[in-house]
Amino acid sequence: MGHSLPIMTLDSLNPLLAAGGIAAPEIPGLGWLTNSILVAAIVTFTVVLFVRMATKRMELIPGPKQNFVEFVIEFLYGQVEGIVGKHVAPRAFPLLATVFIFIITANWFGLIPGVGTIGFGEEKLAFLSLKEVSDPILRPATADLNMTLALAVVFMVVWAWLSVSELGLWGTIVHIFGPKGGLQGFLKYALMPIFIFVGVIEIVSIIFRPMSLSLRLLGNIFAGETLLVTMGGLGEVLGASGFVAWILSVALPLPFYFLEILVGALQATVFTLLCGVYIKLSTTHDDEEHH
Secondary structure, three states: OOOOOOOOOOOOHHHHHHHOOOOEEEOOOOOOOOOHHHHHHHHHHHHHHHHHHHHHHOOOOOOOOHHHHHHHHHHHHHHHHHHHHHHHHHHHHHHHHHOOOHHHHHHHHHHHOOOOOOOEEEEEEEEOEEEEEEEOOOOOOOOOOHHHHHHHHHHHHHHHHHHHHHHHHHHHHHHHHHHOOOOOOOHHOOOOOHHHHHHHHHHHHHHHEHHHHHHHHHHHHHHHHHHHHHOOHHHHOOOOOHHHHHHHHHHOOOHHHHHHHHHHHHHHHHHHHHHHHHHHHHHHHHHHOOO
16 A cells, blocks of 8 residues: 655656656755755756866866856857847847747756656555655756746846837837838828727737746747657556556657647747847837838
């Protein structure tokens, strides 16, 4: 018979894959610290440590780590500059580059064997020593709505600052509610109610941007977890048992595992690209739109 005491354990058949619920559980005995916050801290520390090691002693002929960091920064800066423009890029780059690097690292970290499967659980069958993880110690940070929403909210704060600092408060209001396309004279005032209505719609879309950004990232990463676990348990569903079920639990998810590597990079790109587009749209002067 099973018992309900917390124990350190691995998942029953496949120790590589596991999907948690939407709510990130707290690590037993550590209070407010959840498993997703722990992973976010590990990812942040790892990235900062690697960059520090690579750039502590800059050399004219860079070594592998310095060369890799320089390549990533130069590549990302070129992409950011191509989206937001040369004038805004120096101020927008630190946020956009940080967001991209953090998200892609967190997404790929969630695919490391043991993330989601090592933790506390209940013993299912004592004589076989099969365990079930109910509270994993590690969980992908981007599979937690708290993390994705926090990223989106922080971006929106910086977005508002960039918009106001570039156009001014009144210029930002005019940019949202004012006439577009350089209209002058009677036509400008005749169409003003339409532009004001369009501005109201724009304000509504701005309000919903944090939710759309966070839910898109959360949905794709959480769905990827669920897909891998579903494929991992397909052998048991089909009636396999023992060693055959274990082989199937590893073989069946394998193609989707590599797909999730691509999805992790794609979702980091989409999140960062949308942030860049939002900055571009809100910091473009009317005279730039005419050229």
